[in-house]
Amino acid sequence: MRSVPASAAAVTTAPLLQVDGVSLEYRTARSVVRATHRVGFDVLPGDRFVLLGPSGCGKSTLLKAVAGFLTPRDGEIRLEGKPVHGPGPDRIVVFQEFDQLPPWKTVKQNVMFPLLASRTLGRREAAERALHYLDKVGLAAFADAYPHTLSGGMKQRVAIARALAMQPKILLMDEPFAALDALTRRRMQEELLALWEEVRFTLLFVTHSIEEAVVIGNRVLLLSPHPGRVRAELDTAGFGLAGLGSSRFQATVQRIHHLLFPDSPPPGQGGEGAEGRTLSPTDLRFAI
Numbered sequence: 001m002r003s004v005p006a007s008a009a010a011v012t013t014a015p016l017l018q019v020d021g022v023s024l025e026y027r028t029a030r031s032v033v034r035a036t037h038r039v040g041f042d043v044l045p046g047d048r049f050v051l052l053g054p055s056g057c058g059k060s061t062l063l064k065a066v067a068g069f070l071t072p073r074d075g076e077i078r079l080e081g082k083p084v085h086g087p088g089p090d091r092i093v094v095f096q097e098f099d100q101l102p103p104w105k106t107v108k109q110n111v112m113f114p115l116l117a118s119r120t121l122g123r124r125e126a127a128e129r130a131l132h133y134l135d136k137v138g139l140a141a142f143a144d145a146y147p148h149t150l151s152g153g154m155k156q157r158v159a160i161a162r163a164l165a166m167q168p169k170i171l172l173m174d175e176p177f178a179a180l181d182a183l184t185r186r187r188m189q190e191e192l193l194a195l196w197e198e199v200r201f202t203l204l205f206v207t208h209s210i211e212e213a214v215v216i217g218n219r220v221l222l223l224s225p226h227p228g229r230v231r232a233e234l235d236t237a238g239f240g241l242a243g244l245g246s247s248r249f250q251a252t253v254q255r256i257h258h259l260l261f262p263d264s265p266p267p268g269q270g271g272e273g274a275e276g277r278t279l280s281p282t283d284l285r286f287a288i
């Protein structure tokens, strides 16, 4: 994982990832589903860049395209200036599902596997690196355990260690904590931020939770409902979990809530809260 200085977000820094006017479609025999429409954004080295939007707005589809599993219908995705034409070890995805770890491999073997399969390292170096990252996620003591003996949160930490061990140029996370209970989810957010402080990787993180986006991201891209289009890009640097109760944090959450749900009361004022809501199909009319 390459290190980047804390001031990496300076405007002079060249983007690591460029998503340039990207439209993505699913084609079946009978229909074409447009998932995103001309979405554009740049991720700088060291960014914790969050894609936030309602279910079905194309967040996972965008992430799959950045990972190289889907080819844009229009536009281009570039990593360090070079067009993305398929999957590669420079982009690793962590998914929401707990079953992303083969159950017949121990925790350590799971983390070693991509390093060996991609011939990145030999067996001894792979074992060393696996233990290094397992230690970073607090699971060194569970190196020889099998996945079915771990909690959901621990399995996600293994998946994160496995991804970081590949030292990708960018780590892609698709709602990695969405299936966890609220307390575990909060702890995982805290740990991810602590890990970022230590390792300073570049992160592209997908969520439909406003609060999670503000906690995790230093920049948040707000996507409109299906098909996803860019609605706003917000600077959310300097919040983290410590800022959770602050008035600036609440103001930002409410501002995003208003951008998403212009006609409903903000969270805590009779509304049912920002999470889990679906947008009305009417186009949102607000200035970015």
Ligand SMILES: Nc1ncnc2c1ncn2[C@@H]1O[C@H](COP(=O)(O)OP(=O)(O)O)[C@@H](O)[C@H]1O
Pocket (backbone or CB within 6 Å): 026, 027, 033, 034, 035, 053, 054, 055, 056, 057, 058, 059, 060, 061, 062, 226
């Ligand atoms: N494999 C697929 N085939 C056809 N349509 C799909 C497929 N996957 C997703 N879609 C559609 O593309 C749109 C975006 O989906 P997705 O990227 O999963 O949204 P999100 O992750 O924001 O919830 C949705 O309308 C969804 O129904």
Ligand SMILES: [Mg+2]
Pocket (backbone or CB within 6 Å): 059, 060, 061, 174
């Ligand atoms: Mg999704």
